[in-house]
C-alpha cells in the first residue's frame with residue numbers, strides 16, 4: 001500500500017479541535033473550508049485506489065456508514081445531526097465529483113493516470129479522521145452558520161483556501177459543491 005499523501009494526511013490537523021474563532025481570519029467558517037478541502041484531497045487518493053479495479057466510485061453502503069457515524073458524532077457533541085448529514089451529503093457528492101473528474105482526465109490522458117494504488121481502507125481511515133474534525137467544526141459554528149454574514153464569509157474562506165492550496169478548477173468547483181449547505185437557509 002502506498003503511504004497516504006501528506007496533503008491528505010494533514011488537512012489542518014483534523015484530529016485537533018477546530019481552532020477558536022478569535023484565531024481564524026474568517027471565524028469558525030475558515031476551518032470548515034479548510035477541512036472540506038482536506039477531505040476533497042482524499043478524493044484523489046480514493047480515485048487512485050479505485051482506478052483500474054472493480055471498486056465503483058459510488059459506494060452507497062460506505063456512504064450510509066459515513067452518514068450514520070457523523071450523525072451519531074453530532075449528537076454526542078450537542079450538534080445538529082440533520083444539518084450534519086445534509087452537509088455530509090454535499091461532502092460526499094463533491095468527493096465523487098473529484099473522482100469522476102480525475103477518471104475523465106486519466107481516460108483522456110493515460111500518461112497522467114496513477115502508477116501506484118493506495119490502500120482504500122487506509123485512505124478511508126484518513127477520511128474518518130477528517131469527518132470527525134468536520135463534525136466538530138460544524139457543531140462549533142452554529143452561530144456563524146446561521147448569521148446573515150455566513151455566505152460571504154464562507155465564500156471568502158473558500159477563496160483563501162483555494163489560493164493556499166493552489167486548487168485547480170476541478171477541486172475549486174468541488175470545494176464550492178462541498179460547502180453548499182453550510183450556511184443555514186442556503
Ligand SMILES: C=C(O[C@@H]1C=C(C(=O)O)C=C[C@H]1O)C(=O)O
Nearest residue numbers: 046057058059062063066092095
Ligand atoms: C470516498 C469514497 O467514494 C465515494 C464517496 C464517499 C465519501 O465521500 O465519503 C463514500 C463512498 C463513495 O460513494 C469511498 O469509496 O470511500
